[in-house]
Amino acid sequence: MAPQPNAAPSPFRSREERERDREEKREAVLRAAVRMFNARGFHATSLDDVAASLGISKPTIYHYLGNKEQVLIECVTRGLELLSAAADTARAQPGNGLARLRSVLRRYSLVMMDDFGRCVVRTGDEFLSAEGAALFRARKRAIDLSIRALIEDGIADGSIAPLDVRMTAFALAGALNWPGRWHEPDGPLSAEQIADSMVNILISGLAPRA
Amino acid sequence: MAPQPNAAPSPFRSREERERDREEKREAVLRAAVRMFNARGFHATSLDDVAASLGISKPTIYHYLGNKEQVLIECVTRGLELLSAAADTARAQPGNGLARLRSVLRRYSLVMMDDFGRCVVRTGDEFLSAEGAALFRARKRAIDLSIRALIEDGIADGSIAPLDVRMTAFALAGALNWPGRWHEPDGPLSAEQIADSMVNILISGLAPRA
DNA sequence: TCTCCTCTATACTCACGGGTATATTGATTA
DNA sequence: TAATCAATATACCCGTGAGTATAGAGGAGA
Structure with a gap:
């Protein structure tokens, strides 16, 4: 029937x-x-x-x-998938390296202010079993490499200054992860405002531009 | 005798x-x-x-x-005191706002790669009792305000671009806290190298300077 | 010398919470 | 209609680890 x-x-x-x-x-x-x-x-x-x-x-x-760990792992995995998606979708966009990086960072930052994204920053390796932690690290590394690749593109096409790629990626990640710790969804600042503001600061730096 | x-x-x-x-x-x-x-x-x-x-x-x-919480609180407090010291000693130094900020950030970053500093980043409010967390937040806020004051000085004297002070402080803190998560003391990169590199990136930004 | 205080260990209590054994209900299928 | 399966609950087990009761050893001071 x-x-x-x-x-x-x-x-x-x-x-x-x-x-x-x-x-x-x-x-x-x-x-x-x-x-x-x-x-x-x-x-x-x-x-x-x-x-x-x-x-x-x-x-x-x-x-x-x-079991309880699997609950956590599923949560973290959801977050990591959102972050990966953020990194990868913008990768294929038009524009020079810096423009594409900006777009990725913006999305990354937004994910970090969402439930599952926050879970990623708040979950240290210590919470997971050896296998869980290994998986976790592998996925984070993949995201890191995505971002590094983008930075390298930007350096190659001249849209990004010739910086230490590894350190730059760490600095970006740290700054953009941080809101996952302090931002509260019901606060006065919208996630979009924070994301834009953060990304601009990181790209232009503190020193005034002539 | x-x-x-x-x-x-x-x-x-x-x-x-x-x-x-x-x-x-x-x-x-x-x-x-x-x-x-x-x-x-x-x-x-x-x-x-x-x-x-x-x-x-x-x-x-x-x-x-x-008790166990007091052990943690003492550890965190030691870390926070080191950070406060880092923020305050450089405050009275000569130089324009940016120069003083650079010095503070460098020290801050080094503390974050030390045992007690790391403990500060790794310890979320969730680990502490209500009173412990309140104390913790208050001390972190004081450090944040120190850094904001320095940024304001720099903006006032023209050595720092006219950015959103609050966001800038968060971005700096995030980037400089992050090594407390990933840096391993026995790794190939010295804390000093990392600190210098990070601070330079944050101050000059990713976009190339003309 | 006697007493007290400091430091340390052994051996316990007890709550919490992850995980499970088992029963029940109601719908699905043969 | 009987057998089965999915979904849920109640009531339990049990390991772990924070915190404590108690005792003993040895120096300090009276």
Whole structure:
């Protein structure tokens, strides 16, 4: 029996619908978890707390996710994927190296002020198991390399000064990660304002330009 | 009986000597603790571990320090004092605003690559009790204000471009805090090299100067 | 010499929280 | 209708680690 195109909403869920439900719930757990991890810290947040905030019980979380570390890893991975996407989409854009870098940095910075991005800065290697930490480092390194490549492009085409690429990438990352620590979404400054402001400062530097 | 100026070292310790001993041991506990906190994270480090690394037992630590949070607070406070000192000593130096700021940033950056400095970046508010966190924030704010004042001086005397002072301070802090996360003391790059390099990048910016 | 204080260890208590065993309900499928 | 499976709960286990009770050893001072 094929589903009617305009069938009235039925209480009987199909296979796909049930899978979508499941995915939705999983997602809800991750959202709730990442918020609490960011607010109180990973170790200070118990899965009982997370469950309570969703009106469910701890075993339900275990029904959707393997264990506490996996919850964290999924959160961090989401954040890292957003950052990678930010780095890669702008890479193929037109413009000289500096213009493309500016665009990447802007996006990167915005991600850092979002729940999953924040989770990335706030999660040190110490929180993860050896394997988790290795994965984490590998993904961060890939992002770092993306940014370095962009800086090199800019130096090659003359739009960026001939700086130490490695250090420059670290300086940029540090400055743009920092808002993940202090920015509060409900504060007076919008993420966009902060991102633009930060990027401009980093690109022009403190010394006045003649 | 007054102590002889060149008395032979005696096994009988005087009052001051005993107090000095005590202070020394306290210090040793903090050093050992901060190292382990930085390496494994605060929550993953038990006081039993710290004690074992010194060849002593946990109650001995409690003999010198009240509880685990106090150990952390003392470590963080030491770091914050170093940072404050870095900010304040250079404040009274000669030179225009930019020159003085450069000097402060350099010192700040070096502290961040030292044990107690690292502890400051790695310790989020989440690790501390409400009172601890409040103290922590207050001290960090004071340092931030010091740096902002310096930036304002520089803008006033024309040695720094007319930027958003608040954002500039955040960008600087972020970039200079970051090495506290990734720099390893035994690595190939010396702290001095990193500090100089970082500060130069931040001051001149990425865009080439005509 | 007797007492007190300092320093240290052994051996405990206890809460917290990650993780699980098991039961229940209701829908799906054979 | 029986058997199965997904989703959820209650009630538990148990390791870890913060913090403590207690005791002993040895020097300091009276």
